[in-house]
Amino acid sequence: MKVNEMVMVIDNHKGIEKNFLCSFENFVKNHMSNACENFWEVAEMVTELEHTKDKDNAFCEMYFAPNKTMYARFCSGVNELRLFIAGKLNDGMTNVFEEDFCDKECLDVLFRLGISTDRSMAASKWPHYEKLESDFTQGEIYHNFNGSDYRLIEKYSGRNMLLMDVHSGQFVVGVGVDCFARYPQGEDRQSSLCEEGIEWGSGIYLGNTPSTINFSQLRKEYGIEKTIDTIDDYRASLNERFETYYTLAKNESISDSVREAATNAMYEEFGTGKRDTFITRRNAGEYDSGFAGMVAVEKNRGR
Known part of the structure; x- marks a missing residue:
């Protein structure tokens, strides 16, 4: 059982x-x-x-x-x-x-x-954890041994990633995420009580309102820093940001408040919630003023 x-x-x-x-x-x-x-x-x-x-x-x-x-x-x-x-x-x-x-x-x-029925919540024996290999796919849902399920929103590096609790909408940056199989002592991965889940070395909890989260800063702090040297690099970064908002806004498995916040953030930054409209405006250069500002900052740093 x-x-x-x-x-x-x-x-x-x-x-x-x-x-x-x-x-x-x-x-x-x-x-x-x-x-x-x-x-x-x-x-x-x-x-x-x-x-x-x-x-x-x-x-x-x-x-x-x-x-x-x-x-x-x-x-x-x-x-x-x-x-x-x-x-x-x-x-x-x-x-x-x-x-x-x-x-x-x-x-x-x-x-x-090893669960006692005396209501002490004490464990008479601790489970065994076996580390597993995992590629961690964006958009997939992963179980955490704390009892929650998390959707992988964005991978910053091999083991640092942005996750979202699928029930509460809480965002968390998992630092040092690994996948494990957990089963009772004396048993193995073939056990009927074997569970697979993720654990992280530390978690940075960000709340459940996307508009208050600086996604660009998170990428810089926890990811492999991507240099933006050309207009194409800049537009690619806009794609990532728009897709993050769009995925959240269209995800019916999360709370209405999170979807609404993602939609508001998308309209505030890009003026649209439609992917084809965003692509048309991006290709027409309507968002390129942000890249010009970045270039100006880089020039000032070089003086």
Whole structure:
């Protein structure tokens, strides 16, 4: 069994919540079928449970009686699993973790991961990390072992890159990014509990408003510095900046506020949100005044 195949269940009975873990099959058979009156209700509830995979902190709700309600969601990863066992996902009510209610295969996963059920959140054994080779492709989404997923917005160098949390829209420069396989001690990459993800030596967090971020300065500070000697070099740098804004503005998987901020920044700097219009204006030299300013600065430095 994999971590993301487990169902985290909160059983609320008379204001006391009991947390436990079970497989999808047993959850449907032993719990969901008792809350639903017919097959169609079961099908609807299964669909709602499946949707919890795509939403942070979203639980589907099953009503049994005025004083009994059950909530459930698929586990998204080891970090969320620890929080659930510790009662950090409950709504402040009195809650306990009921090991006796859990499926044996779920408890086996906890044992292999070294996760205690005593709510201390302490690990009895730490996982093994194996470094992997990765080319890191711009636009791809990478999982971080902190529990978040990040889209690679721009590579500055081999291991320095601009990333964006796909859920919150938070931008971060990852310095010294590496890819790892993580699995329990005593196992290997063939383990059902093996995860692949990225880690960085340090992260510079920039907020989630593109218009307040100096992308040019980030490229200079964390990338292999590109010299701009000709008008073609300058126009190429404009392409990169426009594409960064455009990609964010059109990405429906990120928050509306981030998309709006990217759109505003694009219009403010380039006067358009259309790629073909930008290319036409760029080729016509409408943005070249910025290059003239750079040349003037370089001449002054040489005096």
